[in-house]
Amino acid sequence: MNPDSYLYLSAILFSLGALGVLIRRDAIVVFMCIELMLNAANLAFVTFSRMHGRLDGQIFAFFTMVVAAAEVVVGLAIIITVFRTRRSASVDDANLLKY
Amino acid sequence: MSAFPYLSTTIGTPLLGVAAIAVLPKERAALARPIALLASLVALGFAIADAVAFKTGGPRFQLSESYAWIPTFHVNYSVAVDGVALVLILMTAVLVPVVILASWHDADARGGALTPQGSPAESKRSVRGLFAQLLALETLMLGVFAATDIFLFYVIFEATLIPAYFLIGSYGGARRSYAAVKFLLYNLLGGLLMLAAVIGLYVASTHSPVGAAFSFQTLSKAVGDGSLTMAGSTEKWLFLGFFIAFAVKAPMWPFHTWLPDAASEATPGTAVLLVGVLDKIGTFGMLRFCLELFPHASHYFTPLVLVLAVISTIYGALLAIGQTDMMRLIAYTSVSHFGLITIGVFALTARGEVGATLYMVNHGLSTGALFLLAGFMISRRGSKSIDAFGGVQKVAPLLAGTFLAVGLSSLALPGLSSFVSEFLVLVGAFEKYPVAAIFGTTAIVLAALYILWWYQRTMTGPVASSVEGFKDLNRRELAVIGPLVALIVVLGFVPSILTNFINPAVSQIPAHVQITQQAPHSVAQDSATQGNGSGQ
Amino acid sequence: MPPSTYAPVAATGVFTLTAWVVALPMIGAAILLLGGKRTNAWGHLLGCLAALGSFALGAVLFFSLLGKPGDARSYDQHVYTWIPVPGFSADAGFHLDQLSMTFVLLITGVGSLIHIYSVGYMAHDDNRRKFFAYLNLFLAAMLVLVLANNYLLLYAGWEGVGLASYLLIGFWQHKPSAAVAAKKAFIVNRVGDVGLSIAVMLMYTTFGGFAFTDVFNKAPGADRDTILGIGLMLLLGACAKSAQFPLQSWLLDAMEGPTPVSALIHAATMVTAGVYLIVRSHVIFDISPNARLLVTIVGAITLMMGAIIGCAKDDIKKALAGSTMSQIGYMVLGAGLGPIGYVFAIMHLVTHGFFKAGLFLGAGSVMHGMNDDVDMRHYGALRKYMPVTYVTFGLGYLAIIGCPPFSGFWSKDKIIEAAFAQGGTSGWVLGCTALLGALITAFYMTRVMLMTFFGEKRWVEDEQGHEAHPHESPKSMTIPMILLAVGSVFAGGLFSIGSSFANWLEPVTGRAEGHSPINTTVLSVITLVAVALGVGYAWRLYGTRTRPVPALAPAGSPLTRAARRDLYGDAFNEAAFMRTGQWLTRLLVYFDLRGVDGVVNGVAAGLGGSSSRFRRLQNGFVRSYALSMFGGAALLIAALLLVKA
DSSP: OOHHHHHHHHHHHHHHHHHHHHHOOBHHHHHHHHHHHHHHHHHHHHHHHHHHTOSHHHHHHHHHHHHHHHHHHHHHHHHHHHHHHHSOOBGGGOOOSOO | OOSSOHHHHHHHHHHHHHHHHHTOOGGGGGGHHHHHHHHHHHHHHHHHHHHHHSOTTSOSSEEEEEEEEEGGGTEEEEEEEOHHHHHHHHHHHHHHHHHHHHTTTTTSOGGGOBOTTSSBOOOSSOHHHHHHHHHHHHHHHHHHHHBOBHHHHHHHHHHTHHHHHHHHHHHOOTTHHHHHHHHHHHHHHHHHHHHHHHHHHHHHHHTSTTOSOOBHHHHHHHHHHTSSOOOHHHHHHHHHHHHHHHHHHTTOTTSOTHHHHHHHHSOHHHHHHIIIIIHHHHHHHIIIIIHHHOHHHHHHHHHHHHHHHHHHHHHHHHHHHTOOBHHHHHHHHHHHHHHHHHHHHHTOBHHHHHHHHHHHHHHHHHHHHHHHHHHHHHHHHSOOBGGGOOOHHHHOHHHHHHHHHHHHHHTTOTTSHHHHHHHHHHHHHHHHOHHHHHHHHHHHHHHHHHHHHHHHHHHSSSOOGGGTTOOOOOHHHHHHHHHHHHHHHHHHHOTHHHHHHHHHHHHTSOGGGOOBOSOOOOGGGGTTSTTTTSOO | OOOOOOOOEEOOGGGGGHHHHHHHHHHHHHHHHHHGGGGTTTHHHHHHHHHHHHHHHHHHHHHHHHTSOGGGOOEEEEEEEEEEETTEEEEEEEEESHHHHHHHHHHHHHHHHHHHHHHHHTTTOTTHHHHHHHHHHHHHHHHHHHHBSBHHHHHHHHHHHHHHHHHHHTOSTTOHHHHHHHHHHHHHHHHHHHHHHHHHHHHHHHHSOOBHHHHHHHGGGSOHHHHHHHHHHHHHHHHHHTTOTTSOHHHHHGGGSOHHHHHIIIIISGGGHHHHHHHHTHHHHHHOHHHHHHHHHHHHHHHHHHHHHHHHOOBHHHHHHHHHHHHHHHHHHHHHTGGGTHHHHHHHHHHHHHHHHHHHHHHHHHHHHTTTOOBGGGOOOTTTTOHHHHHHHHHHHHHHHTOTTSHHHHHHHHHHHHHHHTOHHHHHHHHHHHHHHHHHHHHHHHHHHHHHHSSSOOOOOOTTOOOOOOOOOOHHHHHHHHHHHHHHHHHHHHHHGGGHHHHHHHHHHOOOOOOOSSOHHHHHHHHHHHHHHHHHHHIIIIISTTSOOOSSOOOOOHHHHHHHTGGGHHHHHIIIIIIHHHHHHHHHHHIIIIIIHHHHHHHHHHHHHHHHHHGGGOOSOHHHHHHHHHHHHHHHHHHHHHHHO
16 A cells, blocks of 8 residues: 555645634634544554654654643633623624734 | 052042041031032042153053953953043043032022922932932043053943933933933943953954953054054944944034933033033043054045045034034034044144044133033023023123133134144144145134124123023032033143144154154255145 | 334333233222122222223333333233143233333323213213223223233223123113114124134244234244235224224214213224234235235225215214224324324324313213204303313313324324335325325314304204203313313423334334325415415304304205215115125025924925825734735735745
């Protein structure tokens, strides 16, 4: 199996995720896209680990997963608090910190 | 190192005054005034002791002390004075007690407001703050002239801006915030350029055999014996960094516009210190640092500097003639005078340097006195405008008389101190740059115009109705102005009191600065080369 | 005969009193100024005492000098080193020789008489004590000027007399016209001071010093152009101080001051300082014929200007002021002629001091009796009411027009003779100018005399409605006038017996015999004829009973109108300098506020403006922040890839 295909997949997933972060309005969807980007990165790590025959990439994938989990906890807490006060989960509505 | 830390005691005494004022309880805030006066008088005493301890025939820098401060960067707290710094320290020490006495009521409620019961209203401005800041400013001013470590000099140079900013901004006139911010930002900008140059100088020294050093004496010696050589363009950039900072401070045209606003909005006492001392740091820096550390760049830029200085002289005088606000008028006269001082510094002759140093001291006394007298008039009338007065001489002859005397010293009448310095500067400049000297000489006509016209409009003629109730100088005001007028007259007849210190300092300026020390050759000695040195 | 080389001997014995000549009035001025109101009661007496004391010392020095041989009368007294600077030493030192001795006697003598006169004249003034303080200050400064042994100290005295003049012209400060006149005098004098300063600076760079020893002994070896420059600058200074063209506009306005001031400062002494400067610097002028030519031209022009102006003035003091301008023109002309004229310029200076001071004091006496009215059209027939004034004024008048045997005849004639003796075209031009000037002088002085003392009464009431009651002045005023009249009568003759004055002054200035193309006696006769013509014409206009003097000034010819406006001197100055200066100042004030400060404020505004633009990037939208993050990351990666490649 050509490992390059995994890299292409990883790139496509990352782009989709980035696009989603930039375009989607709902906070939960943005979060899911961020998760998509992180997982794409994980895929790339693992693929490179396989390509170079070293374990570094796979170890690092664990780090990424932990960070992702922690970030989800904090992020979801923020979103729920914002939703409770504003009755809206749209990222565009939380725009008071401006000039 | 000398036995007794003369300089640190002189510098530190006002700081003790600040500490004493800081611990005063709020009910006793009025005690801040006598404490401040006492501290400044003690500092004056120490300054005179420094002068006595200074041996005029001895080495160039005396009374030196040095303590390590930031060893990693070779920064020391090192202070020492030569004759030039010493006379400037004396001038500062004389001016501050006078200013404190003059500012006695400056923190009182504005416009003489009264409570419903008729007693003076509670002032919103802090009495303790005013006098503490004046003393803090004194410490910094004394320190900046004494500092021989360039980093220390820079720190204190910038630090003087802080109390000055608060003094202008808290106690000044209607547009004080604008004036204070303009003053601060403009001078900080100059200081930023100087910081770049200081760092550049340090880096240059690290690459040279003399090793990393901030000490002025070391660096000057290294420049002189060639161990600290900088590429031509580096030296020019570093010179410019220092020079622009000093030109903003001095102030020189076209960097002068902060001064009229600052002097106009500040209280008269603050204006005296601003123009009488802080501005001198600029020209002192030119004389001390620019000439000695960057001699080739100084020679290269001299024509440009002289052009700017001549423009300052005439421009400042012309603008002074056109002012109707008294404080702005005096500020513009200072621009003019500083043009002459700069001509004296960059003429690079011994007469010019001695004249320039003497001019710095004399200008502090006479322009300081002028500001204070203007302050007396403003406090009586409540207006800074010249048109608000008329015929004051009839109701307050002593005020008018001292005003005329001080005004005459501003226009350099012989017999008063300013004549000696002005003539020395012009003669010193004439030796090498006759055209610049001639332009400078024509400024004496303009000086007579602005002073006498001011005197005529305010003091002579029929008594204006607003002037009728004027009281003549009271005892406090006499104590403020009397010593200054006395010094102006005494120094006019016996300038050797100061030149005894300045002459050796100038003749000991290292040879690499290429200052012409000897008098021009008399033509009789130059019979072979006719017309040599005859000023074309 | 050339002058002796400048080689003064150190002063010993009686000659050390020289410093005290200066010190006495200086101390007097200091006491009176610092003492303030406490000294009001006896201030005027102290002032007079100081002046008289100075005169007494001067007399002692004079007689001591007489006891020495002619070429050994040069003494130098070093008081202290004023400004010690490396390579530049300015001393406070006094030099006593025949020239300075002459001036000392003139200044202290006439000065003392005027001090005494002022006791009576200023008796009703509250500030009399201050007046005497300023008079003493003037004496001290003028004495410093003439006794200085170096040009810097001379400059100090020069400016000092300018200050005294300012204080005294503007003495009545509540009068705006006086204050303006005082300021004008000071400013115009300052222009001359620029010239003198530059001359001193040139001397320093050329000779290595500016003491008389340096300048006079080294001048012959110097570059000619530099000497010309020094001479021109000295002339500029002299023009301002002596009210010569083109810096003459201040003198007539200076008459705003009290009459004793006009007599002392603006007639006898201060305005002659320019002549002193030129004669003292004769070494410079002897080397530079071009400078000397310019001096004579200036003298000749001023001579005529002053005379023409004096013809048209109805204010008695202004007429006398025009006369002063003219007579000093004679002195400057004489000094510009070189060794043939120096002695006579000084001689005329001394005689002029006597008769002009006498004329001014007489005018003051007349004003005193006429409620301080200065308009001669309101005078008339005063000789019956003020006999002493009439006689002393008349003697002064006879002296000034050059009527033998009074003093003016001896001195003025010599100048006219020397002018012709100059030779060449310039000799004829100058000589004829001087002769014409004598005619006009006779005319306007006779006019003054006739309008004031003869003819019908034309007296008017003053503003308060008081009638004019002319009366003789008190003794304190008339005695000085009498003494001065004695001088006007005899001084010239005494100086000319055996050429005593010329012999006295010769070792200092040098003297040459001029050979005038016209025989001396013939020339004297021509001069007398000119004088007689002038007197006759004035008599015809003002003296005969058939044509009484009109009470209001008639329109007059264009020349009269021009002369009334000082030959447009003021108008020119105003247009050329004052208006230009005002316009320039206003322009610069605007430029500074909007231009230079505008740049500063513009930078600040620019920064502020751009910062408010930039902060709009902070729009609160999370997605736009995310976009900028992506953009930044992309840039970084691209940069990394580029660098790696």
